[in-house]
Amino acid sequence: MEGKQQVTSKRQTPGGSLVSANLRANLEPYWYLLPTLLVLGGLLLVPLIYGVASSFQRWIIYDPLNRGWVGLSNYAELLRDPLFWQALKNTLVWTLGSLVFQFSLGLGLALLLVKPFPLRTLYQAVVFLPWAVPPFLGGMTWKWLFNSNIGPISDLLMRLHLRSDPLNMLSDPQTALWGAVIANVWFGIPFFAITFLAALQSIPNELYEAAAIDGAGSWRSFTHITLPFLVPTMVITVLLRSIWIANFTDLIWVMTGGGPANSSQILTTYIFSTAYTKLDFGYAATLSTALLVLLGAYALVVTQVRRMVRV
Amino acid sequence: MKTLLRLGRIVALALYALFAIFPLYWVLKIAFTPDRELFSHAVRYWPENLTLANFAFVLHNTNFPAYFRASLVVSLSTALIATLLATATGYAFSRFNFRGKPGVMLLLLTTQMFPLVLLIAPLYRIFAELHLLNTWLGLILIYTAFNVPFAAFLMQNFFDGIPQELEEAARIDGCTRFQALLRVVLPLTLPGLVATIGFVFVGAWAELLFALMFINSDNLKTFPVGLLFFISKFNVDWGNMTAAAALGLIPVLVFFALIQRYLIGGLTTGATKG
Numbered sequence: 001m002e003g004k005q006q007v008t009s010k011r012q013t014p015g016g017s018l019v020s021a022n023l024r025a026n027l028e029p030y031w032y033l034l035p036t037l038l039v040l041g042g043l044l045l046v047p048l049i050y051g052v053a054s055s056f057q058r059w060i061i062y063d064p065l066n067r068g069w070v071g072l073s074n075y076a077e078l079l080r081d082p083l084f085w086q087a088l089k090n091t092l093v094w095t096l097g098s099l100v101f102q103f104s105l106g107l108g109l110a111l112l113l114v115k116p117f118p119l120r121t122l123y124q125a126v127v128f129l130p131w132a133v134p135p136f137l138g139g140m141t142w143k144w145l146f147n148s149n150i151g152p153i154s155d156l157l158m159r160l161h162l163r164s165d166p167l168n169m170l171s172d173p174q175t176a177l178w179g180a181v182i183a184n185v186w187f188g189i190p191f192f193a194i195t196f197l198a199a200l201q202s203i204p205n206e207l208y209e210a211a212a213i214d215g216a217g218s219w220r221s222f223t224h225i226t227l228p229f230l231v232p233t234m235v236i237t238v239l240l241r242s243i244w245i246a247n248f249t250d251l252i253w254v255m256t257g258g259g260p261a262n263s264s265q266i267l268t269t270y271i272f273s274t275a276y277t278k279l280d281f282g283y284a285a286t287l288s289t290a291l292l293v294l295l296g297a298y299a300l301v302v303t304q305v306r307r308m309v310r311v
Numbered sequence: 312m313k314t315l316l317r318l319g320r321i322v323a324l325a326l327y328a329l330f331a332i333f334p335l336y337w338v339l340k341i342a343f344t345p346d347r348e349l350f351s352h353a354v355r356y357w358p359e360n361l362t363l364a365n366f367a368f369v370l371h372n373t374n375f376p377a378y379f380r381a382s383l384v385v386s387l388s389t390a391l392i393a394t395l396l397a398t399a400t401g402y403a404f405s406r407f408n409f410r411g412k413p414g415v416m417l418l419l420l421t422t423q424m425f426p427l428v429l430l431i432a433p434l435y436r437i438f439a440e441l442h443l444l445n446t447w448l449g450l451i452l453i454y455t456a457f458n459v460p461f462a463a464f465l466m467q468n469f470f471d472g473i474p475q476e477l478e479e480a481a482r483i484d485g486c487t488r489f490q491a492l493l494r495v496v497l498p499l500t501l502p503g504l505v506a507t508i509g510f511v512f513v514g515a516w517a518e519l520l521f522a523l524m525f526i527n528s529d530n531l532k533t534f535p536v537g538l539l540f541f542i543s544k545f546n547v548d549w550g551n552m553t554a555a556a557a558l559g560l561i562p563v564l565v566f567f568a569l570i571q572r573y574l575i576g577g578l579t580t581g582a583t584k585g
Contacts, residue, residue, distance in 0.1 A: 028488075032403035033415060036396045036459050043456040044422040047433035051425055109327055112320060123324070125567040127331040132563040133338075134517040134535040137556050140547070141334050152337070155354040186334060189327075191510075195465065198506035202472045232471060236464040243423050250519070268426050275428055288426045295424040299417075 048292075055289040059282035074286035083262060083270060084287065090177055091266040091291075095246045097177075098184040102245075103238060105185065106192025113193065114200050131190035139254030142183035146170050146255075170256050173263035180252045180264055184245065192237065199233040200226070239302050243295050267291050335560075342366065342553040349549060365554035375555050377530050378537035382516060383562060385447050385533060389454040390512040394466075396459050397507060401466025402492060406475070419460035431524050438525060445527045453525075454515040462507045469503030470496065505573035512566060534559045 058070045078084050113124055130138070148154045148166035157163040169179035203225065211221040249268040252258065258265035258273065267287060275284035341349065342365050344358040369375050400419075404412065434453065435444070443449030477499070478491040486494065497504070519535040526532050534555070541552035 026409065029403040029407035029409045030411075032399040032407075036400045036463065037415070037418075039396065039452065039456045040419065040422050040459065043434065043437070043453055044425075044430065045418070046437065047430040048422065048425045050433040051429045054429075105327075108323065112324055112327070117320075117324075121568070121571050123328065124571065125564055127327055128567055129335060129560060129563065130331055132513045132516055132560060133335070133556070134519060134538060134559075136519060136535075137338075137538055137552070138334070141338055145334060145337060150350060150354060152354050152356065186330065189331070194506060194509065198465075198502050199468065201502045202469060202500075229472070232468045233465070236461075236468065239420070240423060240461045240464070243420070247424070247426055249426070249428070268428075271426050272428050281429075281432070285429055288429045291426065292421075292424045296421065299420050299424075 051285050052289050052292070054282055054285035057282045057285075059280075059285070061279035061281060070282070074283055075290075077283065078286050078290060083265065084267075084290075086262055087265045087267045087270040088294075090264060091246055091268075093177060094181060094184075094252070094264075094266050095242050097181040098188060098245045099238065099242050101181070101185040102188035102192055102241070103234075106189045107196055109189060109193040110196035110200055113197055128190040128194060130186050131188075131194075133187070135187065135248075135250035136254045138187060139183060139251045142179075142186070142251075143170065143255050146179055171260060173260050176256050176260060177252075177264040180255050183251055183255065184248070187251070188241070188245070191241070195233060195237050196230060199230055203229045235302065235306050239299060242298070246291065246295060338553045339557055341549050342557050344550065346550045365550040366558065368551055369555045369558060373537070373540075373551075373555070374529055374532075375534065375537055375558065378532055378534040379559065379562065381447065381531055382533040382535075382559070385450050385454070386512050386515040388447070388451045389458065389515040390508045392451065393455040393458045393462055393511045394504060394508045396455065397462030397466045397511075398497070398504070400459065400463035401468075402470055402496075404463065404467040405470035419463060422456070423460055427520055431520070435524065444525055445531065447531060449525055450522060450533070453521050454511075454518060458511045458514050462511055465507050465510070466500070466503060469500045473499050501573055505570045509567070509570050513563065516563060 055074055056069055056071060057067065058074075059067050109127065113120065117123075133141075145151050145153050146169050148168035148171075151168075153169075154163070154167045157167060158165075169175040169182075207225050208221055211225060216224065246266075247268055249266075249272055252264055252266060252269050253272060256264040258269040268291070271284050271287045271291075274280050274287060340356075340358055343361050343363075345360055345362045345364065348355075348359055403409075404416070438444045438449050441449075443452065473496055478486075478488070478495050481491040481495045482488065517535055518533075519539075522533045522536045523539070526536065538552055538555055538559075541548040541555070
């Protein structure tokens with residue numbers, strides 16, 4: 001912090017050539033960025049480059065003597081691997097399904113929480129709690145809730161005569177992934193709600209008052225004031241959240257282990273089992289790099305669309 | 312129409328609460344149920360007999376008090392450091408136009424795209440070089456690195472919402488840019504700052520993988536790692552695990568309660584009037 005202050009205060013002292021003043025002005029933003037770039041570069045970027053490099057290697061832990069560069073052969077294997085394609089499809093369903101419900105329900109909750117009501121503080125603290133539960137514990141709890149013998153969901157459905165026989169979403173290949181999505185929505189609503197709530201708080205009340213004077217109804221002030229203010233937060237939240245969901249392994253790993261019959265296998269659970277069960281780090285790195293490329297393309301598309309559609 | 316709308320609001324609030332609370336209630340129910348009644352055949356919605364034995368065991372016979380302390384130290388430090396870095400970064404994104412900007416933003420996003428499991432091996436080597444293995448500082452740094460990108464974009468949005476004229480006025484009055492940031496802009500972003508702190512705190516609080524891999528000493532372990540001790544290959548000690556997990560939510564509840572004041576309430580509306 002000291003350093004920054006120095007740089008900015010120097011600008012005001014007279015003297016020094018125009019060129020160096022210009023240079024200082026050009027460098028100024030980088031002083032603000034420096035700590036973040038150091039931490040990210042050293043701790044995430046270097047390992048990431050190392051990981052991408054491993055994707056071009058044969059690297060199987062129990063076969064250390066044959067470790068070495070193999071060019072693109074891991075990628076050729078990837079294209080032929082039916083499990084990769086299935087996991088990719090499941091990753092899409094998992095990410096999109098979780099995202100849509102987390103987003104819309106989180107936005108709904110934020111809008112409900114903006115207006116005061118009795119015990120709002122307590123209510124808010126409680127509905128935000130799922131966020132702070134360690135994911136593997138949340139996964140184990142949801143697995144219990146879905147269990148057809150000891151779980152309440154199947155029991156309640158039968159008591160309400162909505163089903164005649166016990167149901168376990170997680171053991172049916174048709175529904176296993178959606179069972180995990182439900183648990184993930186439970187986890188993710190608070191995240192969206194709290195970011196949107198903070199963004200809503202920063203909208204000046206005067207705007208609503210002026211709109212009300214102009215005779216705008218609540219729907220019109222929502223679409224003309226609230227939404228435009230929220231859009232920047234929405235874009236970045238959706239973008240990063242989808243990247244995180246695609247990378248979120250713990251829940252599915254604990255709830256279904258990717259099964260039954262790989263029906264809930266997403267790329268990251270597949271990567272996890274390739275690395276730590278098959279001990280094939282080279283191929284796990286290849287799968288990871290594929291995910292990186294796909295997510296990178298997605299991020300580029302989102303930011304381009306955002307640039308074209310300025311609200 | 313008005314009453315219908317109010318009724319709809321109440322129903323919606325109730326449904327949200329039910330969805331959020333039910334799994335948490337289930338955790339609590341297990342924690343308060345005596346072990347021998349846990350797997351009784353009929354599904355029970357409340358415990359027949361209540362017991363505090365699981366809580367007593369966790370507090371007296373395990374190292375959980377130390378794990379909670381470790382989690383608190385690590386999460387709070389991470390929240391403060393990450394928010395500090397994110398504030399500087401978000402401010403640079405919001406107020407400066409510079410050539411490397413799209414590149415830096417892309418870099419921030421890219422660091423989030425690679426599966427963590429594959430970062431562990433190379434990171435382990437880096438940590439060994441820097442003597443960060445088995446230290447809280449190591450955990451704090453990696454949690455900071457992982458949480459800063461989103462926090463920075465969040466802060467950028469909050470800065471974007473604050474009129475530049477305010478700090479320009481301060482600078483005409485003789486403040487440097489940095490002083491204007493501290494005295495004029497930051498107080499206005501307080502709800503955003505607090506949301507960012509809360510977001511990072513929670514992200515660090517529940518993290519398992521890095522804490523599991525990088526910490527050896529029992530006294531330095533964080534509470535999610537502690538929960539794993541109740542799981543063995545063939546058996547899960549549900550009673551004690553859920554009791555420990557429930558205790559682990561109390562600090563978060565307190566933390567949420569503390570930051571609520573800033574998150575809700577018209578702090579910004581008052582301030583931007585001038």
